[in-house]
Structures are given as C-alpha cells and as structure tokens.
Amino acid sequence: MSSDRPSSAPERSPGQTLSVQNLRLTRREPDGSARVLLDVERFDLAAGGRLALAGASGAGKTTLLSLLGGLERADEGSIKWDGFDLARASSAQRDRWRRRNVGIVFQEFRLIDELDAVENVLLPTRFDRWRTTAESRAFADKMLGALGVPMNRPVATLSRGERQRCAIARAVLGKPKIIIADEPTASLDSESGAQVGALLTALADDLGATMIVATHDGGLAARMDKTVRVQHGRLAF
Amino acid sequence: MNPLPLLRAELRRAPRTAAALVLLVSLAVALAVGVVAFERALRRGSTDAAAPFDLLVGAAGSPTQMVLTSVYLQPAQLPPLDGTSWSKLTRRPDVAGASPLIISDTWRGYPVVGTTSTMVTRLTRSTAGVPAFKAADEAIVGADVPLDVGAAFQSAHGTEGPDHTTLPYHVIKRLPPLGTPYDRAIIVPVESVWMLHGFGNGHSDAAALGAPWDETPPPVSALVISPRQTADAFRIRADARKDGMVAAFPAEELTRLYSLLGQARDAARDVSLGAALLVALAALVAAAVHLNAAASRLALLRALGAPRSYVLLAAWSLGAGLLSTGAILGLPLGLLLVLGARAAAASAWGLHLPFEIGTAELGVAFGAAVAGALLAFLPAISAYRRAP
Numbered sequence: 001m002s003s004d005r006p007s008s009a010p011e012r013s014p015g016q017t018l019s020v021q022n023l024r025l026t027r028r029e030p031d032g033s034a035r036v037l038l039d040v041e042r043f044d045l046a047a048g049g050r051l052a053l054a055g056a057s058g059a060g061k062t063t064l065l066s067l068l069g070g071l072e073r074a075d076e077g078s079i080k081w082d083g084f085d086l087a088r089a090s091s092a093q094r095d096r097w098r099r100r101n102v103g104i105v106f107q108e109f110r111l112i113d114e115l116d117a118v119e120n121v122l123l124p125t126r127f128d129r130w131r132t133t134a135e136s137r138a139f140a141d142k143m144l145g146a147l148g149v150p151m152n153r154p155v156a157t158l159s160r161g162e163r164q165r166c167a168i169a170r171a172v173l174g175k176p177k178i179i180i181a182d183e184p185t186a187s188l189d190s191e192s193g194a195q196v197g198a199l200l201t202a203l204a205d206d207l208g209a210t211m212i213v214a215t216h217d218g219g220l221a222a223r224m225d226k227t228v229r230v231q232h233g234r235l236a237f
Numbered sequence: 238m239n240p241l242p243l244l245r246a247e248l249r250r251a252p253r254t255a256a257a258l259v260l261l262v263s264l265a266v267a268l269a270v271g272v273v274a275f276e277r278a279l280r281r282g283s284t285d286a287a288a289p290f291d292l293l294v295g296a297a298g299s300p301t302q303m304v305l306t307s308v309y310l311q312p313a314q315l316p317p318l319d320g321t322s323w324s325k326l327t328r329r330p331d332v333a334g335a336s337p338l339i340i341s342d343t344w345r346g347y348p349v350v351g352t353t354s355t356m357v358t359r360l361t362r363s364t365a366g367v368p369a370f371k372a373a374d375e376a377i378v379g380a381d382v383p384l385d386v387g388a389a390f391q392s393a394h395g396t397e398g399p400d401h402t403t404l405p406y407h408v409i410k411r412l413p414p415l416g417t418p419y420d421r422a423i424i425v426p427v428e429s430v431w432m433l434h435g436f437g438n439g440h441s442d443a444a445a446l447g448a449p450w451d452e453t454p455p456p457v458s459a460l461v462i463s464p465r466q467t468a469d470a471f472r473i474r475a476d477a478r479k480d481g482m483v484a485a486f487p488a489e490e491l492t493r494l495y496s497l498l499g500q501a502r503d504a505a506r507d508v509s510l511g512a513a514l515l516v517a518l519a520a521l522v523a524a525a526v527h528l529n530a531a532a533s534r535l536a537l538l539r540a541l542g543a544p545r546s547y548v549l550l551a552a553w554s555l556g557a558g559l560l561s562t563g564a565i566l567g568l569p570l571g572l573l574l575v576l577g578a579r580a581a582a583a584s585a586w587g588l589h590l591p592f593e594i595g596t597a598e599l600g601v602a603f604g605a606a607v608a609g610a611l612l613a614f615l616p617a618i619s620a621y622r623r624a625p
Contacts, residue, residue: 069540071539071540091545092544092545095539095542095543095544095545096542096544098540098542099541099542099543099544100542102542104540104541106540110533110537110540112242112243112246112534112537113246113250114245114246114247114249114250115242115245115246119242122242123242123243123541124541124542124543126238126239126240126241126242126243126547127238127538127541127542127543127544127547128238128544129238129239130238130239131239170541174542
C-alpha cells in the first residue's frame with residue numbers, strides 16, 4: 001500500500017469519470033411548497049480524481065453524495081459515471097452498479113456491532129453469493145492485519161479508530177472504482193483522523209479509484225485534488 | 238445470497254426475545270399436537286378395551302353408563318338386572334356364550350368384578366395360562382393390582398363400605414398387562430359375590446361355578462353376550478329392549494362418544510391453533526417494531542449495494558426462522574405432553590394408550606411452520622418496500 005499520491009489523475013484509472021449536468025433535487029414541504037435541496041449546473045471529475053466537498057452542516061453535502069452514489073435519484077439532470085447515467089437508472093440497476101463500483105465510508109462507521117471485524121468486512125460479499133470466496137477472505141484478512149484491526153472481536157469492543165479502519169476495509173473489499181466518504185474523520189480524535197485520512201487516500205491510490213469526500217477536516221481536504229464548497233445546495237468552485 | 242451473518246447478528250442482539258418467541262410458538266403448537274395425538278390414542282385405547290364386549294345387556298337405565306362401568310370400570314352403581322331376565326337370555330339358541338358381571342365391591346380402591354372363567358378368557362383373548370375358577374374364594378388379579386399369587390384379602394362392600402368378613406379370597410393368578418382398565422381389576426367368581434351379599438350361589442349345587450345357573454339366579458350388574466352370528470346380535474338387542482332392558486354394543490356407544498370427543502378435539506385443536514396464530518401475530522408485530530428500529534441497518538445494507546431482494550430475504554428469513562423453529566419444536570414438545578397425558582390416563586382409568594406419531598400431528602406442526610413462513614413475508618415485504 002502506498003501513501004504517496006500519484007502525480008496526475010489520468011494515470012490513476014481504472015477510476016471512473018464523473019460528469020454532472022443540471023442536477024436538481026427538490027423536496028415537498030408539509031405546506032405543499034417545493035424546497036430545492038440541490039441545484040448543480042455542471043461539474044466534472046476525471047478518472048482517479050479526488051474531490052473534497054466542504055460546507056456547513058445542512059448545506060447539501062450528504063445529499064449530493066447520496067445522489068453520486070446512486071442511493072437516491074435526482075429529479076432532473078444527469079449524473080454520469082463513465083457514461084452510466086444514475087439519473088435514468090432504475091433502483092435495481094443503481095444497486096447493481098453501486099455493488100460493483102462504489103465503496104462507501106460513513107462518519108459513524110455503520111458497522112454491525114454483533115459481528116466481528118472480518119464478518120463486517122465480508123458482509124457485502126454475501127449479497128450475491130452464499131459462500132465468501134477464498135480470495136475475498138484472504139483480502140479481508142490481509143487488509144485488517146495491515147490496518148491493525150483485531151479480526152475476531154465484536155466490533156462493538158473496538159476503538160473508534162479501529163472501527164473506522166474496519167469500515168474502510170469493508171468499503172475497499174470489492175476494489176471499487178469510486179470511493180465515497182461522508183465525514184470519515186469527523187467522529188475521530190485528531191490523531192486517529194489523520195491516520196484514517198492518510199489510509200483512505202493511500203488505498204484510493206492503490207486502487208486508482210476516483211474519490212469524493214465530504215469533510216470539515218482541513219487535513220483530509222488538503223489530500224484531495226480540489227475542494228468545492230457546497231452552499232444552500234449549490235456548488236461554489 | 239446469504240443472509241446468515243445478518244441473522245446471527247440479529248439473534249445476538251436480542252437472544253432472549255428470540256428464545257421467548259420460539260418458546261411461545263412451540264408451546265402453542267405443542268398444545269394443538271397434543272390434543273390431536275391424545276384424542277387418537279384415547280380412541281384406539283378405548284376401542285381395544287371394548288373389544289371383548291360384543292353386546293352388553295343391563296337393567297333399564299343409561300346404556301352409556303353401563304358401558305363405562307362394565308368396560309372401563311368407572312365406579313357407578315348400575316341398577317340390578319333381575320335373574321329371570323338375564324337367565325332367559327343365556328338360554329337363547331342364538332347366544333353362543335354369556336357372562337354375568339357384578340361390579341360393586343372393591344379392595345383398596347381396586348374394583349372387584351364378579352364374573353366367570355369364560356369372561357377372563359375373553360378379556361385376555363387367550364385360554365393359555367388362564368386357570369378356570371375351581372372354588373368361590375379364588376381370585377385372578379390384573380397386572381396393576383398389588384397382590385401376589387397366594388395372597389389373601391377381603392373385599393369391601395361398594396367403594397367405601399366395610400370389608401366383607403365371611404369370604405376371604407386368595408389370589409390364584411396374576412394376568413399379564415392387557416392395556417385395559419381390567420389391569421386394575423380383581424376378578425372373582427360371580428357366585429362368590431352373590432354369596433357375600435346373601436343371594437346364595439345361583440346353583441342347586443352349593444359348590445358349582447359358572448353356567449348353567451338356576452332359572453332364577455340372583456341379579457347382576459350386566460350381562461356380556463356373544464351372539465352366534467352378527468344378525469343374532471341385533472335380534473337379541475331388539476328383544477332385550479322389548480323386554481324393558483338396556484342393550485348396547487359398546488362399539489356403537491363408543492362411536493357416539495367419539496363423535497362428541499371428536500367435536501371436543503376439533504374445538505380444542507382450533508383453540509390451540511388460534512392461540513398459535515395469536516402468538517404468531519404478536520411475533521409479527523414485534524418483528525415490525527424491530528424492523529422499524531432496524532431501519533438504519535436496512536439502509537446500511539442498501540448503501541453497501543445489497544439489492545432489495547437481499548433485504549427481503551434477510552427480513553423474511555429471520556421471522557420465518559423463528560416462527561418455523563417454534564412450530565417444529567412444538568412437535569416433540571406436544572408428544573411430551575401426550576406422554577404425560579398417557580401416564581395420567583393409565584393412572585386414572587387404567588387405560589394404556591398407544592403412543593405413535595401420526596400424519597395429523599406432523600400436519601399440525603409442519604402446517605404451522607409453513608404458516609409461520611408465509612406470515613413472515615408481511616414484515617419482510619414492509620421492510621422491502623421501505624428499504625431506501
């Protein structure tokens with residue numbers, strides 16, 4: 001695993017290219033009016049590129065990540081990853097695409113406390129297979145060992161840093177082409193946050209993955225190619 | 238797809254709730270299984286007990302009570318059947334054999350039955366090893382009577398009366414287990430009971446035992462008749478009824494009782510299955526509440542790329558697994574209940590009921606399991622629809 005950043009994004013493929021146009025998402029308010037949550041005219045990200053989303057809480061960062069990860073569908077516009085338009089894909093198509101292409105890291109880890117670290121990491125492999133492949137198992141063991149996460153303890157007993165590293169191992173198990181992280185260091189102390197930030201970027205380097213991170217952490221944002229501010233659902237470049 | 242890791246996690250999260258749910262369902266199903274199995278065993282056991290009694294004739298009264306007292310030795314004073322009437326019946330050409338029964342005295346709660354050696358042979362379905370009575374003071378005891386061969390005892394008048402003092406019996410034979418209420422019986426010559434009650438012995442010869450008796454012998458509780466032909470049985474019954482007596486085929490009386498028993502069985506089974514259904518519905522409500530609480534976990538699965546079908550499978554397999562496990566465990570638990578009821582029946586009625594697993598019990602348990610698996614789709618579909 002390298003911690004050095006690659007010299008340029010195009011050389012970091014097989015990450016995917018992102019192209020967003022005229023993206024709009026609204027919510028119906030109880031009084032019947034429509035509130036615009038996101039309104040993005042255009043932005044692009046090269047394959048293997050790294051983008052930090054900054055902005056105040058409630059500005060729309062997490063909503064944008066949900067749309068970019070195919071968890072939600074936009075009302076208007078297009079979100080194309082290597083030409084695959086999430087805005088036009090069905091729920092099942094987005095599920096399949098996400099399973100094959102995206103690794104997601106959450107602020108609060110979102111691990112299953114009653115399972116141990118290895119079981120958590122391997123959980124996504126159960127979505128379409130009965131048995132985990134030996135390759136996946138070996139990758140999980142190697143990854144957790146390299147990250148210093150105790151493998152066979154229930155994750156509820158791990159430190160917060162260990163839990164986030166476990167969550168990162170889960171996100172990269174499928175060797176995703178896209179990594180989406182929502183405030184991955186926000187609930188960690190500064191030392192653990194710095195470690196997790198370095199780890200995440202190093203793994204993205206190794207995979208050549210395109211990476212989008214919502215963060216308030218200046219250190220982590222500095223590891224990205226560029227930072228975009230999200231304000232009231234709009235992007236400020 | 239493999240939902241097992243998630244199921245394991247959910248069971249670890251609430252092991253007591255899961256165990257309580259399985260236990261409740263299994264108890265409810267066990268009740269239904271037990272009712273069905275016990276009713277069938279009771280039916281078979283009572284039919285076997287009635288087999289030696291082709292046709293019963295008694296004095297005017299309840300035919301059901303006559304059967305219960307004569308076949309199942311249920312304590313009740315039957316009205317006496319006068320000697321002229323029953324003696325006349327024994328001399329009919331269409332009667333192959335007749336044995337009088339007197340069921341009134343007891344020894345320490347065990348019924349003392351006055352009858353003939355022929356009746357003992359009929360009860361044991363064999364002549365091998367069954368000695369004929371040679372003296373009025375001889376007794377043959379059932380397998381559950383705590384008297385050894387050679388032991389002497391005095392019978393008591395009725396169920397709670399004083400001991401008779403004039404005729405001490407001695408045991409000449411212990412019968413092998415018959416699996417009928419006669420395992421609790423002490424069988425003595427009918428003449429001895431007449432003598433104890435001051436009727437003489439029914440013969441002109443003071444030492445005679447068994448048929449033929451005088452034309453006007455003393456009264457009896459009932460008369461067991463073996464007709465020569467099936468058609469004779471119906472004729473004898475009709476004639477007896479014409480003469481003011483009660484005549485009944487125990488098998489026919491049992492059919493009437495079975496009909497009532499069957500209705501009671503159906504009602505009890507329906508109530509217990511209803512209880513199982515209520516438990517299952519309560520479980521579904523609990524599952525729905527649980528799935529609401531687990532909404533963030535379902536969202537996580539979807540974020541990690543799980544298809545909706547995986548969410549459906551995980552939610553369904555948890556509910557179906559718990560409900561079906563409870564239903565299947567209800568089968569052995571129900572059979573344990575039947576074992577307990579069997580022991581109670583043997584102790585209370587001397588009926589040794591057969592024990593076997595029938596298709597009805599398997600049907601109840603597996604039907605409940607399938608119903609549980611189907612019901613589990615309700616919260617699962619709800620989770621499927623709500624999955625982000």
